[in-house]
Amino acid sequence: MATTNFPKIQGGGSLILAWQVRGRxxxxxxxxxxxxxxxxxxxxxxxxxxxxxxxxxxxxxxxxxxxxxxxxxxxxxxxxxxxxxxxxxxxxxxxxxxxxxxxxxxxxxxxxxxxxxxxxxxxxxxxxxGSVYRDGPLQIMVSTNGNGPRMAALTRRWIGKRLPKNAGRAIVRVGMLRKKLRSVAPAPTEGEKRMKWMTEVCTKWSLEDFCEMSEEDMDKVLTYYAPNEVPSLKEVRGEEETEPEVFDYSFGWWI
CATH class of the missing domain: 3.40.50.720 (NAD(P)-binding Rossmann-like Domain)
Structure with a gap:
């Protein structure tokens, strides 16, 4: 049976695009x-x-x-x-x-x-x-579709305060990693694999991980591309993964 669990249509919005007007x-x-x-x-x-x-x-x-x-x-x-x-x-x-x-x-x-x-x-x-948050290449636009520009500004400030201070730098680093990956695997036949591997890296790593990523980390993570593996930042740095401690009530008093 075909699924019908698709996203709900919410009319009344705008088609938000990043319109390229360079040189126009x-x-x-x-x-x-x-x-x-x-x-x-x-x-x-x-x-x-x-x-x-x-x-x-x-x-x-x-x-x-x-x-x-x-x-x-x-x-x-x-x-x-x-x-x-x-x-x-x-x-x-x-x-x-x-x-x-x-x-x-x-x-x-x-x-x-x-x-x-x-x-x-x-x-x-x-x-x-809209009201735009800007940090280097990172741009986040908040739109109220003409209903309340001041509310858009308030929402944008709320978002901006909760992002890491160097989130823009993280985006720059991801761009550098993609360019390095193209030099490692330049063949057109590698295109699908490159895209899938980068997607998996961006899924596995947190924004904070990318904020911390150094150029040395980039070079190391690229060594995992050939075997098609996606390491964590700790694995790249040779650090041990730590499991969160869970209190199992094996000592002390509890009710």
């Missing part, structure tokens, strides 16, 4: 505090950012980005022609205090099939910004 043009309309956050997120993702806003509307952070040349600045209000560049913007983010103008931006983007985000107007957003 992104248009930000506005220059205030919200725009500053959008710009920083895009620059962190190595996008090519253009800001459309009169100079008088730039806050100190956005003005600094313009002055240092990390963004292109168009010193005037938005015009529809800003969407018809070659190449066109991959994404548009509008953060201006003008509901009518914002809605017009959304409609123009929709007609051109350009994904857009209109700040503080959830129905006119093709995508939302």
């Amino acid at each position: 043009p992104i248009l930000v309309i506005g220059g205030g505090d919200v725009a500053a956050g959008r710009i920083l997120n895009c620059l962190d993702a190595d996008a090519i950012v253009t800001v459309v806003c009169p100079s008088s509307g730039l806050n100190p952070e956005v003005a600094h980005r313009v002055a240092t040349g990390v963004v292109t600045h168009i010193d005037r209000p938005f015009e529809v022609a800003d969407l018809d560049t070659t190449p066109p913007p991959s994404l548009v983010m509008c953060a201006v205090d003008d509901p009518v103008a914002s809605s017009q931006v959304y409609k123009e983007c929709q007609s051109r099939r350009i994904p857009s985000n209109i700040a503080d107007v959830p129905p006119e957003c093709d995508f939302y910004f």
